[in-house]
Amino acid sequence: MYNALSLKQCGVVVDENKKSFQMHGHAKIILFGEHAVVYGRHAIAAAIKQGSYASAQLSTKPSCLHIRSWDRIVDCNEESELGFAFRALLQACQVGEQNIHIDVDVDVPGGFGLGCSASMGVAITRAIYSVFDRPLDYETTLACALVWERVFHGSPSGIDVTAATLGTSFIFQRNKPIQPLTLLEPLELAIVSTGHSSSTKKMVEDVARQHAQTPQMVECIFDDIDTLSLKAVDALQAGRWTEIGTLMDLNHALLSSLMLSTETLEQACHIARNAGALGAKLTGAGGGGCAIALAPGCSQTVVEAWRSVGLYGFTTKISI
Ligand code: PMV
Numbered sequence: 582m583y584n585a586l587s588l589k590q591c592g593v594v595v596d597e598n599k600k601s602f603q604m605h606g607h608a609k610i611i612l613f614g615e616h617a618v619v620y621g622r623h624a625i626a627a628a629i630k631q632g633s634y635a636s637a638q639l640s641t642k643p644s645c646l647h648i649r650s651w652d653r654i655v656d657c658n659e660e661s662e663l664g665f666a667f668r669a670l671l672q673a674c675q676v677g678e679q680n681i682h683i684d685v686d687v688d689v690p691g692g693f694g695l696g697c698s699a700s701m702g703v704a705i706t707r708a709i710y711s712v713f714d715r716p717l718d719y720e721t722t723l724a725c726a727l728v729w730e731r732v733f734h735g736s737p738s739g740i741d742v743t744a745a746t747l748g749t750s751f752i753f754q755r756n757k758p759i760q761p762l763t764l765l766e767p768l769e770l771a772i773v774s775t776g777h778s779s780s781t782k783k784m785v786e787d788v789a790r791q792h793a794q795t796p797q798m799v800e801c802i803f804d805d806i807d808t809l810s811l812k813a814v815d816a817l818q819a820g821r822w823t824e825i826g827t828l829m830d831l832n833h834a835l836l837s838s839l840m841l842s843t844e845t846l847e848q849a850c851h852i853a854r855n856a857g858a859l860g861a862k863l864t865g866a867g868g869g870g871c872a873i874a875l876a877p878g879c880s881q882t883v884v885e886a887w888r889s890v891g892l893y894g895f896t897t898k899i900s901i
Contacts, residue, residue, distance in 0.1 A: 604711055606703030606726070608632040608689040609696040609744030610772065610864045610873050610899075612817075613810040613832050616788050616839065618738045618753060620800075622807035625762060625814065626740050627750040627899040629772075632700035633687040635708035640682040644671060646705070650687045666732035670702065673728040674709040683708055692778030694865020698733045699741035702726035722746045735782045750899055752814055764899065765820035771853060771876045771883040773894035775845035777869035784866035788839055799839070806835050826859025826875045833862035841867030849892055850874070856886035 607628035614624025644657040646667050655663045657671065671681070683705055691697040706725040710717040726742040734741075740753045752760040792799040809828050816824040833850060836842060842863055850861035853874035861874040876883045880896035887894040 603634045603636050604704050604707030605748075606633045606635075606700035606705075606707070606745040607696075607748045608700045609741060610770070610871075610897075611694075611740065612750075612768075612864075612873070613813045613828065614753075614806055615740075615863075615865060615867070616785070616836065616841065617803040617806035617810075618740055618755060619736070619785060619788070620792070620803050621755050622803050623810040623814075624738075624740055624753045625750070625810055625817070626744045626753055627762075627768070628744045628748045629695070629897050629899070631689045631695070632745065633685055633689075633697070633704040635683055635685045635701070635704035637681050637683045637705075637708035637712040639712060640680045642680060642682070644676070644679075644681045644683075646683045646685065648685045648687065648701075650685070662732055666698075666702075666729045669732060670705060670725060670729040671709070673725040674706060676709060679713075681709065681712060690774065690778070692780065692870070693774055694779075694781070694863070694867070694870030695772075696741040696745055696865075699726060699730050699737075699745040702729035702742060703745040705729070719746060733782065735785060737781075752810075762814065762817060764817055767898045767900040768817070768875070769877045769880050770897050770899065771858065771874045771880040771887075771894050772864075772897060773849045773853070773872050773874070773884075773887045773892050775843065775849060775869050775871065776892070777843065777845065779866055779869035781866040784841060784868045787868075788841070791839060802835050802838060806832060809835070822859055822875065822877050829860030829862045829873075829875055830854075833860075836863055836867055843867075843869055845869075845892070846872050848890070849887060852886050852890065852892075853883045856883045858883050 608631045609626050609628050612625040618624035646655040689695045689697045703726045730737050738755045750762040809832050813828045846863045849872040853861040857879040858874035858876040864873045874883050884894040
């Protein structure tokens with residue numbers, strides 16, 4: 582966990598030209614347990630190196646957020662989700678009457694289950710604290726980024742902002758302390774985009790509707806997902822790859838039973854398994870977004886198999 586470090590000591594890249602600090606927030610994948618985690622079950626998440634970088638400067642003009650990668654300037658009075666989120670974050674960070682200009686670069690797409698908004702919330706929070714040179718601890722980072730995240734996600738479990746803040750792999754349960762996950766060996770994965778974005782808020786609401794209609798059945802599915810997540814913790818710590826792959830396939834099947842999969846997600850998982858992956862599943866909210874495949878020694882082959890049908894993917898290694 583973080584202690585109350587000065588942000589300048591804490592994973593910061595100094596931009597000498599602008600004399601400001603580039604603050605990072607990690608993107609993430611969910612290895613096991615999405616959706617069930619909203620209902621108190623365990624989930625396993627891992628930060629990836631991609632995410633958001635933000636820098637902040639005091640300004641004479643009204644506060645604004647420039648998301649350079651999207652060519653989007655968000656005015657602090659703007660009536661949009663981004664405008665609401667920005668205002669809420671400025672308030673949570675106790676910016677007060679000060680005007681602040683924030684630049685953000687992001688290298689993951691929004692709405693694809695990779696934790697783009699959480700990574701931005703964390704990077705912006707860090708940038709704001711850095712401009713005032715105020716110390717920022719782990720809990721405050723989470724609390725501020727959650728205020729931002731709630732505008733986009735309704736009632737998020739907090740798994741995304743935790744990953745964005747920690748930058749590691751961990752076992753997550755809502756409102757419980759985080760347990761770090763120690764992997765025996767780095768996890769070689771391939772990640773693919775379906776090309777269709779989806780709204781996490783809407784997908785979480787869809788599951789809530791099913792839960793309201795058939796609570797016992799949906800609770801059983803969540804319990805089964807929880808069992809898979811806990812088995813996966815053991816398997817990941819011991820490096821039992823084949824078992825982890827099977828558990829991923831089973832987790833995907835349970836998520837499909839909640840109608841969270843799509844034709845493209847099914848196709849992506851199928852192609853990955855045929856190309857040698859030990860298992861594959863959707864990651865994040867589903868209904869589009871991304872899938873992940875466990876592909877030790879063959880992640881590039883899986884990415885090429887996806888490319889042959891027009892799906893864009895990339896490889897990653899999770900080492901902590
Ligand atoms: O932000 P996403 O799309 O990766 O979804 C986060 C995971 C969910 O379990 C679907 C929602 C949540 O808040 O935990």
